[in-house]
Amino acid sequence: xxxxxxxxxxxxxxxxxxxxxxxSIVVLLLMSSRIFGAEIGLIEVRxxxxxxxxxxxxxxxxxxxxxxxxxxxxxSFSWENYTRTDEKGVQFKVRPTRELAVALAALGISEKTPxxxxxxxxxxxxxxxxxxxLLSWLGHQGEIRILxxxxxxxxxxxxxxxxxxxAYRGPRLKYRVTLQPQxxxxxxxxxxxxxxxxxxxxxxxxxxxxxxxxxxxAISWEDFHTGKDRHxxxxxxxxxxxxxxxxxxxxxxxYFCAGGIRSGYAWMVHRLxxxxxxxxxxxxxxxxxxxxSL
Numbered sequence: 069x070x071x072x073x074x075x076x077x078x079x080x081x082x083x084x085x086x087x088x089x090x091x092s093i094v095v096l097l098l099m100s101s102r103i104f105g106a107e108i109g110l111i112e113v114r115x116x117x118x119x120x121x122x123x124x125x126x127x128x129x130x131x132x133x134x135x136x137x138x139x140x141x142x143x144s145f146s147w148e149n150y151t152r153t154d155e156k157g158v159q160f161k162v163r164p165t166r167e168l169a170v171a172l173a174a175l176g177i178s179e180k181t182p183x184x185x186x187x188x189x190x191x192x193x194x195x196x197x198x199x200x201x202l203l204s205w206l207g208h209q210g211e212i213r214i215l216x217x218x219x220x221x222x223x224x225x226x227x228x229x230x231x232x233x234x235a236y237r238g239p240r241l242k243y244r245v246t247l248q249p250q251x252x253x254x255x256x257x258x259x260x261x262x263x264x265x266x267x268x269x270x271x272x273x274x275x276x277x278x279x280x281x282x283x284x285x286a287i288s289w290e291d292f293h294t295g296k297d298r299h300x301x302x303x304x305x306x307x308x309x310x311x312x313x314x315x316x317x318x319x320x321x322x323y324f325c326a327g328g329i330r331s332g333y334a335w336m337v338h339r340l341x342x343x344x345x346x347x348x349x350x351x352x353x354x355x356x357x358x359x360x361s362l
Contacts, residue, residue, distance in 0.1 A: 147160070193330055301337050321346050
């Protein structure tokens with residue numbers, strides 16, 4: 069797709085994996101003020117179908133949909149299984165980073181593993197975008213590719229789907245977390261920066277009618293994909309959409325929804341377009357309703 073980075077296969081996965089330690093999973097939590105290095109782009113169906121184990125594939129749809137049929141070798145990693153209601157009663161909060169690191173390592177993924185993420189931009193509520201954002205926030209260093217057109221494009225190419233789970237049986241890995249706090253924004257920081265950042269509300273119209281964050285611009289997350297296969301919006305079209313709604317992407321932009329899922333998809337499209345900055349308010353309206361006025 070014109071304008072969005074598309075890449076051919078990365079370095080072979082097997083060489084990376086077998087050079088790693090066979091020891092137990094150890095998680096090192098670090099903080100960094102810079103983007104640690106995940107290279108995000110698109111990969112086409114035919115290119116992925118010709119690879120031979122170069123990528124670990126993650127399915128961002130609900131696990132029940134993954135069980136009904138998924139790309140060969142794909143692991144389920146849905147937001148439904150990796151978010152929780154936190155101690156303050158806020159729903160859809162990301163699970164502790166230690167748990168996420170252990171879960172990724174158990175799938176044969178280190179922070180340097182090349183990954184392909186896909187969904188359907190439908191049943192997943194943009195979960196593939198949330199997953200790309202999550203991996204970037206964790207400081208993933210390996211290449212991250214989004215399957216252009218997702219499951220729909222794979223089916224349209226008459227390629228094989230598989231049911232059942234293939235357990236990872238390779239060496240035990242470590243996933244080293246290097247948090248990228250600049251990709252998220254806390255409720256406290258958001259309160260202090262109201263009027264200084266552009267807020268984009270990616271929820272539906274009926275949700276917005278029930279309340280929102282002052283000054284937010286309304287752009288449904290569904291406007292961030294296009295076509296029958298729901299491809300991510302190309303850069304030129306995204307820039308046009310933002311301009312039509314009065315959003316200047318050269319200035320700080322924060323995307324939000326109910327709990328960071330759909331806004332994670334919008335963030336992914338923002339990043340694919342090569343636009344600067346862009347943050348996902350992971351707490352979303354669920355957190356704002358409880359903490360935003362404190």
